[in-house]
Amino acid sequence: MIRRFLAEQFARPHGAVGRFLVAPLLDWIGAPMMDAAFAALEPGAGEAILDLGVGGGALSRRLARVGVRVTGVDPSGVVLEGARRRVGRAGTFLEGRGEAIPLPDASMDKAASVNALYFWPALEPVMAELARVLRPSGRLVLGFQTAESVRAWPGHVHGLKAWDEAEIVRATDGAGLRVVSVRPGHSVRVGDFRTLVARKA
Numbered sequence: 197m198i199r200r201f202l203a204e205q206f207a208r209p210h211g212a213v214g215r216f217l218v219a220p221l222l223d224w225i226g227a228p229m230m231d232a233a234f235a236a237l238e239p240g241a242g243e244a245i246l247d248l249g250v251g252g253g254a255l256s257r258r259l260a261r262v263g264v265r266v267t268g269v270d271p272s273g274v275v276l277e278g279a280r281r282r283v284g285r286a287g288t289f290l291e292g293r294g295e296a297i298p299l300p301d302a303s304m305d306k307a308a309s310v311n312a313l314y315f316w317p318a319l320e321p322v323m324a325e326l327a328r329v330l331r332p333s334g335r336l337v338l339g340f341q342t343a344e345s346v347r348a349w350p351g352h353v354h355g356l357k358a359w360d361e362a363e364i365v366r367a368t369d370g371a372g373l374r375v376v377s378v379r380p381g382h383s384v385r386v387g388d389f390r391t392l393v394a395r396k397a
Contacts, residue, residue, distance in 0.1 A: 223252030226311040228383035229339035230255045232391040233310045236337045236379070239264045243305040246329060248294055248322075249312025253279035260286035267304070269297055294322035299329045306330070310339035311386075314346055314356040319364060323371035330396045336373050338392040340364065345387030361390060368394050 223230075234255065239245060241263030247256045250268040253275070259266040260283045268279050268289040276289040283289075292298040294309070294316055307326050316322050326336055346358040365375050373394040381389045 220252050222311065223254040225385050226251060226339070227254065228381060228385065229310050229341075229389050229391070230258070232379070232381050232389075233308050233337045233339040234258055236391050236393050237306055237308055237335065239306070244303065246297070246299070246304045246307040246326075248297065248307060248309040248326070249315070250275050250279050250289065251311065253282050255308065255310055256283050256287050256289075260284075267299065269294075269299075294325060297325045297329050301328055302331045304329045304331065304334060306335045306337070308337040308339070310337075311341070313338065313340050313359060313364070316357065319359060319367035320370065323367045323373065327371040327373050327396055330373075332396060334396045336368070336392075336394040336396070338364065338368075338390075338394075340390055340392070341386050342388040342390060345389065348387055364392065368392065372397055 237245065239259055239262050242265065244265045244267065245259055247259065247266055247268040250256055250270040256266045256268045256279055266283065266287040268276065268287060269292045270276055271291065271293050273291060276291060279287065279289045290298050307330055313319070330336065343358040343360050346356055361378065365378065368375050373396055376393045376395055379391045381391060383389065
């Protein structure tokens with residue numbers, strides 16, 4: 197019961213528990229992956245960068261601090277409300293899902309999604325949307341736990357997808373996003389993880 201509740205909250209934080217406990221917990225759990233993703237993005241002032249799956253808002257805040265025009269997209273109103281408070285006018289936060297990103301074609305210089313793809317029903321529709329909103333030569337960075345690390349938490353059976361690295365690479369390439377590198381990482385908080393970098397043709 198508790199594991200199912202947590203899995204549902206991780207997928208879409210809601211209520212007081214989501215606001216005060218789960219959203220900050222997501223930032224804490226995902227901090228090592230966010231560090232790696234931030235470095236891989238190489239963000240520059242004035243760039244338009246999408247943060248898909250905002251979580252507690254830590255990555256959006258870091259991007260805003262270096263002058264990025266950050267746009268966060270998340271299905272959770274609680275998450276978006278918190279991100280708006282923390283980032284202020286330096287960011288735009290929209291309710292939406294990866295399968296239908298509420299942004300125009302070729303509107304983003306770069307995009308990142310960290311610790312979120314386990315909640316996507318399928319990889320291909322989201323990868324196609326990420327490719328759509330990226331400008332030519334735009335960079336995509338994905339931070340994700342390995343399938344083994346996802347399965348190590350018993351609660352994963354309540355809706356989390358333990359995608360294999362090969363599946364993620366194949367879906368990324370299939371969307372017209374050429375995978376440049378997949379870097380390994382490890383944290384006591386999440387176990388083994390990967391940082392994937394891809395570029396739109």
